[in-house]
Amino acid sequence: MVQALQKTTKELATLAVDLIRQAGCEYGDIRICHYRKQSLSARDRSLNRLSDNVSSGFGVRVLLDGAWGFVASHRIAPEEVTRIVNLAVETAKGSRLTQQQPVKLVPVDAYQDRYITPIQIDPFEVSIQEKAELLLNINEQLLSYGNQGIKKAYSFLSFIKEDKTFASTVGSVIEQTIYRSYPGMGCTAIANGDAKGRNYERPPLNIGYEHVDSADLLNNIERVANEAIEKVHAPEFTGNDKTTLILKPSNLFLTIHESVGHPTELDRVYGYEANFAGTSFATTDNLNKLQYAAPWVNLVADRTQPQGRSTIAYDDEGVPAQQWYVVKDGILNDYLTDRETAYRLGRDRSNGSAFADSWSSTPMVRIPNLGLEPGKPGDSHTATLEEMIGDTEDGILIDGIGSYSIDQQRRNFQFGGDAFWQIKNGKIVGMLKNVTYHSMTTDFWNSIDALGGESELVQCGTDICGKGEPMQIAQMTHACVPVRVRDIHVGRAT
Secondary structure (H helix, E strand, C coil): HHHCCCCHHHHHHHHHHHHHHHHCCEEEEEEEEEEEEEEEECCCEEEEEEEEEEEEEEEEEEEEECEEEEEEECCCCCCCCHHHHEEEHHHHHHHHHCCCCCCCCCCCCCCCEEEEEECCCHHHCCHHHHHHHHHHHHHHHHHCHHCCEEEEEEEEEEEEEEEEEEEEECEEEEEEEEEEEEEEEEEEEEEECEEEEEECCCCECCCHHHCCCHHHHCCCHHHHHHHHHHHHHCCECCEEEEEEECCCCCHHHHHHHHHHHHHHHHHHCCCCCCCCCCCCCCHHHHHCCCCCCCCCCCCEECCCCCCCCCCECCCCCCCCCCCEEEEEEECCCCCCCCHHHHHHCCCCCCCEEEECCCCCCCCEEECCCCEEECCCCCCEEEEHHHHHHHCCCCEEECCCCCCCCEECCCCCEEEEEEEEEEEEECEEEEECCCEEEEHHHHHHHEEEEECHHHHHEEEEEEEEEEEEECEEEEEEEECCEEEEEEEEEEEEEE
């Protein structure tokens, strides 16, 4: 009987929109969300974490006389929707008192739509026992290399399901269900008073349990263990000079993220958001002028990319997912925008980069899937990874990510890695340890002289991009190919 009296999600969304209109707001929206996250991890021979959490609630955002008001609640009920809308309106009135310039939004069409991430196996239908047994099996096999130095092992599985209903005064009612999966493992070797790790992860993607390819994970155990053992015995890197780098996608994706993704978030460019090495050197006077990268380098934002961690049908302002060039033929071509920043830039539409990590968070500009286009067939700058190595007299091959830092305007950076191999006369001659590379953003991207082809494209990415205060976490894919970069300063990690 109680369930029969409850309003449906769509009815509650309609109620909120009607109340916002009645309050005289020029715009308003509601997001009603339900999140489920399941995480398992194993350390050595035991399961050390098992969590299965749910979170539900809604957030109301209104624009009244050019000022925003946002309020959220975990109580999804008609009387609470009414209370929260009224409170959001009052919040906007308060914000207006200190508003220097009224907020203006580019238009967006109304959509009534339903989107579900294509999956083969619902990860929440697979038993905990099956998942735990896989993790413990991985760790047991990693620890079987104990006589050779492997002393610690870990593995993990992470799954997310997001159900979101968005409705706005524009007339949109959009329902989306997003599935996310992420498996990985690693180990630590100890020798001669040193400890070094090596890991292997299947990248975080929007996909079902089929992404947990147990054969692939198990087949990489021997390689991961042996590379950890070789790494701990490898010589310390002692150089402090410029050299040639060959970066695998597993390393390059983070450089894309930090030195291209964040600097082109338009709210950072305008100074709206400056936490976590915020603001940007890529100011709007550089648009269509700045030689961001070599002419054969193209970086593409794409929220329609199959399985991308940021792939959706609509952003959190009801703007359809799109694809566009951020850097085209080496030139700064565009930014990442929401409806507000797009208006300030003089555009007639947003490219759909607004995202909120929770029902209790307000949307902000976030990096979408942002990838490096492969080299074109037949182009003199296109080469396979093997060809890049064979054509390098002296250099370093880097795989995986390590520590990093970048300055407040995203100009000057330092990155490490998870594994390093020295290249001499076109051949890999052994591993190194404790290497970092340093560069200015535009110097680095203009120093790329070789790109892998489409067959070497890998969908790497992250599920822990932090931004804002209070901090929000976003997730995105940075599909890329191996690259060779000339004359980059390298040093010893301390």
